[in-house]
Amino acid sequence: MFSLADSTPTWAMEHWPLLVQASISNxxxxxxxxxxxxxxxxxxxxxxxxxxxxxxxxxxxxxxxxxxxxxxxxxxxxxxxxxxxxxxxxxxxxxxxxxxxxxxxxxxxxxxxxxxxxxxxxxxxxxxxxxxxxxxxxxxxxxxxxxxxxxxxxxxxxxxxxxFPESSLRFSEFKKRFQKKFSVDYPEERNNEPGISAVEAYDDALWAVALTHALSRRNMPFTEKSKLYSDKISFVDFNGLTGRVQFVKRKLAPxxxxxxxxxxxxxxxxxxxxxxxxxxxxxxxxxxxxxxxxxxxxxxxxxxxxxxxxxxxxxxxxxxxxxxxxxxx
CATH class of the missing domain: 3.40.50.2300 (Response regulator)
Structure with missing residues (x-):
C-alpha cells in the first residue's frame, strides 16, 4: 500500500507493515x-x-x-x-x-x-x-x-x-503514453497533463511490479512472502522519473x-x-x-x-x- 501524502503518521507505519511512504516531499x-x-x-x-x-x-x-x-x-x-x-x-x-x-x-x-x-x-x-x-x-x-x-x-x-526533470527524454516518452491513455479513459477531461503524483505513482509501480514478479516465483506462505517483500524495500535503489528512488525504513528518501x-x-x-x-x-x-x-x-x-x-x-x-x-x- 503506497501513500503519496506529504507525510505518513508513525502510528500508521507501525500498524500496517506493508504501508510505504512513497512521496518525495520533504x-x-x-x-x-x-x-x-x-x-x-x-x-x-x-x-x-x-x-x-x-x-x-x-x-x-x-x-x-x-x-x-x-x-x-x-x-x-x-x-x-x-x-x-x-x-x-x-x-x-x-x-x-x-x-x-x-x-x-x-x-x-x-x-x-x-x-x-x-x-x-x-x-x-x-x-x-x-x-x-x-x-x-x-x-x-x-x-x-x-x-x-x-x-x-x-x-x-x-x-x-x-x-523532477521534466526536460528529460524519459519523462517526454512517459508524458506521451500517459496523455494517450488518459484521453482514452477520460475523454471528457480536457487537461491530460501528468502531475507530480502521477510521476511518483509510476516510479513506485515500476519497482513494485518488478519486485512482485520476482517474489511470485518463490513457493512460500503469504505471511513469509509479505515479510520478505517488506524487507526488500530497503534495497530498492534506481533512477526513476523523479530522480533517484531509494527507501529508508519504508519511506522514500525525501x-x-x-x-x-x-x-x-x-x-x-x-x-x-x-x-x-x-x-x-x-x-x-x-x-x-x-x-x-x-x-x-x-x-x-x-x-x-x-x-x-x-x-x-x-x-x-x-x-x-x-x-x-x-x-x-
Whole structure:
C-alpha cells in the first residue's frame, strides 16, 4: 500500500507493515525554501494558514516553519487553523486578519480547502496589491489541473513545488503514453497533463511490479512472502522519473530540491529551483550559479500587478482611522 501524502503518521507505519511512504516531499525542506523566499524580499513577519485536520497539524506547522523563519530573521505573526470541512467560521478566521499589519500569507492546506480559500480571499479583497501569498506542494502539485476560475483567483501566488526533470527524454516518452491513455479513459477531461503524483505513482509501480514478479516465483506462505517483500524495500535503489528512488525504513528518501513557481495568466511560470544547502538557481545544471536570493530568477508577477515588490506589511485600519481624524482636526 503506497501513500503519496506529504507525510505518513508513525502510528500508521507501525500498524500496517506493508504501508510505504512513497512521496518525495520533504515538509521541513519545503519550509526552509519558504523561509528563503521570505528572506529574499526582506519580509519579517508572515501569517500561516493551515488545515487543522488532526491534533498534530498545529505542531508540525510550528516545528517545520518557525525555526527556518527565525534563522532568516522572520517570525510568525498569526496562525490561522482552518477546519477541513468548510464551516461558517471560515470567513470569520480571515476577517480577524483584516486589520492586521502583516500582509504575507503562507498557505499549507489540502487542494479542496485551498480552492475555497482563494475564492474567498479574492472576494474579501485580500488578493490586491501589497498582499503576498506563498503556497506549498500540497497545492502547487495540482496547479496543472486547476480550472480557469480557480487560477484567476490565484494570480500572483508564489509556490514551492516538488521538482523532477521534466526536460528529460524519459519523462517526454512517459508524458506521451500517459496523455494517450488518459484521453482514452477520460475523454471528457480536457487537461491530460501528468502531475507530480502521477510521476511518483509510476516510479513506485515500476519497482513494485518488478519486485512482485520476482517474489511470485518463490513457493512460500503469504505471511513469509509479505515479510520478505517488506524487507526488500530497503534495497530498492534506481533512477526513476523523479530522480533517484531509494527507501529508508519504508519511506522514500525525501527530495531537497524544489521548484519555485509563480501563478500568472491561465497557468503558472517556473522561475527556477531552490536547493537545500545551495540556494536559488535557474535550473539544476552543473554550470548554473546559486544564490541565497531569488531575485536573479527574474521578474515576479505579484497580486494586483504592482510595479514594486510588496513591502509585506501595511498600517492597520485603526491607525489609518486615527491618522485621518488627526489630519482633519
Amino acid at each position: 515538509q521541513y525542506s519545503q519550509m526552509k525554501a519558504v523561509a528563503a523566499m521570505v528572506q529574499t524580499w526582506d519580509w519579517h513577519r508572515v501569517n500561516v494558514i493551515f488545515e487543522d485536520g488532526t491534533d498534530l497539524a498545529f505542531g508540525r506547522v510550528i516545528l517545520n516553519l518557525l525555526e527556518p523563519l527565525q534563522e532568516v530573521g522572520a517570525d510568525i505573526s498569526h496562525l490561522v487553523p482552518l477546519p477541513s470541512l468548510i464551516a461558517s467560521s471560515f470567513s470569520t478566521e480571515l476577517l480577524s486578519l483584516k486589520g492586521d499589519q502583516c500582509r504575507v500569507f503562507v498557505v499549507h492546506t489540502s487542494l479542496n480547502l485551498a480552492t475555497y480559500l482563494f475564492h474567498k480571499a479574492q472576494e474579501m479583497k485580500k488578493k490586491e496589491k501589497d498582499y503576498v501569498w506563498i503556497v506549498t506542494n500540497t497545492i502547487t502539485g495540482f496547479l496543472h489541473s486547476f480550472d480557469v476560475t480557480t487560477i484567476r483567483s490565484m494570480q500572483g501566488v508564489l509556490g514551492v513545488m516538488n521538482n 527530495s531537497h530540491v524544489f521548484g519555485i513557481v509563480n501563478v500568472i495568466g491561465k497557468s503558472y511560470r517556473e522561475l527556477g529551483i531552490w536547493s537545500e544547502g545551495s540556494g536559488f538557481s535557474k535550473s539544476t545544471d552543473d554550470n548554473d550559479v546559486y544564490d541565497s536570493s531569488m531575485q536573479h530568477l527574474g521578474h515576479v508577477y505579484w497580486p494586483g500587478e504592482p510595479l514594486h515588490t510588496p513591502k509585506g506589511w501595511a498600517l492597520p485600519n485603526t491607525y489609518l482611522w486615527i491618522l485621518a481624524n488627526w489630519c482633519t482636526y
